[in-house]
Amino acid sequence: SAVISQKPSRDICQRGTSLTIQCQVDSQVTMMFWYRQQPGQSLTLIATANQGSEATYESGFVIDKFPISRPNLTFSTLTVSNMSPEDSSIYLCSARTPMNTEAFFGQGTRLTVV
C-alpha cells in the first residue's frame, strides 16, 4: 500500500492569487494523479503527473491554469493559478504502486477562494 500526505489540508485564498498543493507518497509509485471534487459533486480527473515530463491533462483542464510538477517518483505538486471563487473545491492527489490494482488517495486539500 501507499500512504499519501497532502499539504496544506485547507486554505482560504484571495481571488487572483495562486496556491501550490504538495503531495508526498511514502513509497515509489508509477502513476500520480490530481483530482478535483467540487462541492457536493464527484471526482473529476485533472491530469496525470508524469515523472520527468509534462503532465497529461484531461479535457477542460489546461497547464496554464493547473501547472503540475513531478520531479521524482514520490512527490508532485499542483498549482491552482489566478484563482476565482469557481476554483473552490477539494483537490485530491492519488497514486498507483507498481504491484497494486488500486489507487490510493490523499486526504485532500479543501480550497476556498474569496
Place this chain on the structure above:
Amino acid sequence: AQSVTQLGSHVSVSEGALVLLRCNYSSSVPPYLFWYVQYPNQGLQLLLKYTSAATLVKGINGFEAEFKKSETSFHLTKPSAHMSDAAEYFCALELGGYNKLIFGAGTRLAVHP
C-alpha cells in the same frame, strides 16, 4: 464512451437493515471496478475491487459487491448497516492499462437508529 452511473444520490437506512447502493457502468472493454468510501473531511478509502477474477467480491467492513456483466452492474451491499457506515460512497471504473479512474456521482448513505 465509458461512464459510471450511481442510482440514488442519497440513501437512508435503519441501523441493522440491508444496505444496497447501485452502480451501473458503460464500457466497451472489460473494466476494473471499484467502490470507495469517503468519510467527512477525509480522502477516499478503497472498500473493494473487481479485476476480472471472482464476480462476487468481498471487501472491508462487511461490504461486498457482485459484478454482473449481463446487467453491466456492480452493486454494493452490506447485510446489516451500522451507524459508522454513514458516508459518501463512490463507484469507479478503470479501463485496463490506462490507470485513470472514472467516478460515479456518489451516493450519500445515512444510517438512522
